[in-house]
Amino acid sequence: MEEVEVGCARPTGGPVGETVEEPKEVVQQTPKEVTPMIKVGKKAPDFTAPAYHQGKFGAVKLSEYLGKWVILCFYPGDFTFV
Amino acid sequence: MSIDSVFVHKMWNDNELSKMVNGGVPFPMLSDAGGRVGKVFGVYDEDAGVETRGRFIIDPEGVVQGFEVLTPPVGRNIMESIRQVQAFQLVRNSKGKEATPSGWKPGKVTLKPGPDLVGKVWEVWKTEMAFD
Numbered sequence: 001m002e003e004v005e006v007g008c009a010r011p012t013g014g015p016v017g018e019t020v021e022e023p024k025e026v027v028q029q030t031p032k033e034v035t036p037m038i039k040v041g042k043k044a045p046d047f048t049a050p051a052y053h054q055g056k057f058g059a060v061k062l063s064e065y066l067g068k069w070v071i072l073c074f075y076p077g078d079f080t081f082v
Numbered sequence: 083m084s085i086d087s088v089f090v091h092k093m094w095n096d097n098e099l100s101k102m103v104n105g106g107v108p109f110p111m112l113s114d115a116g117g118r119v120g121k122v123f124g125v126y127d128e129d130a131g132v133e134t135r136g137r138f139i140i141d142p143e144g145v146v147q148g149f150e151v152l153t154p155p156v157g158r159n160i161m162e163s164i165r166q167v168q169a170f171q172l173v174r175n176s177k178g179k180e181a182t183p184s185g186w187k188p189g190k191v192t193l194k195p196g197p198d199l200v201g202k203v204w205e206v207w208k209t210e211m212a213f214d
Contacts, residue, residue: 037124038123038124038138038146038149039146040146040147040148040149041145041146041147042145042146043143043144043145043146044123044138044140044144044145044146045122045123046144047118047119047122049083049112049113049114049119050087050088050112050113051088051091051110051111051112051113052088052091052092052095052110052111052113053107053109053110053111054106054108057088057092058110060110060112062140062144063144065140066142066143066144067142068142069139069140069141069142069167069170069171070138070139070140071137071138071139071140071163071167072083072123072136072137072138072140073083073135073136073137073138073158074083074084074114074120074123074125074133074134074135074136074137075083075084075133075135076084076130076132076133076134076135076154077084077085077086077132078084078086078090078091078093078094079090079094079098080154082135082154082155082156082157
């Protein structure tokens, strides 16, 4: 095994060799789903997510925090360096 | 929030982060398998399969007041996020009568936008204040 320098992004793999031909789509699909854009001054999309907090597993729903200020942070992965 | 499971969150908190922060992480660590939430917020990197460093400030009405997104190698300035929340709170408490100019910190001069302020910002706000 060759040692790989690990950066901040999670190392990923994938299929190698000849590319497998993906079956051609016969029928034009319905228009691609539009990714909602986040805009300042507009409502944040609500979501629910599994959570770990102070020794307990649970779930957090963004709308449960209505009435409070929220800082929602995303990051590349646990045990990363930055 | 990251794409890691809550089990990995537990291991990271219990084995490493609790050694950095007394009592461990004080807020919920959320799991976003497959980046489904990250996609909606525009921070999921499909190629790397991870979420980038997105940070969203959401007010008590659920409205996004600000956001910042960085690529993975550069960390955030937490104090700047706190400063922005304090600024948004001040504006909200003043019911929009006050605004915080560049470089504002708690205790510093705010602006009161209105006809009297047009062309007069230079009298109440100095350029050095942006670099404090």
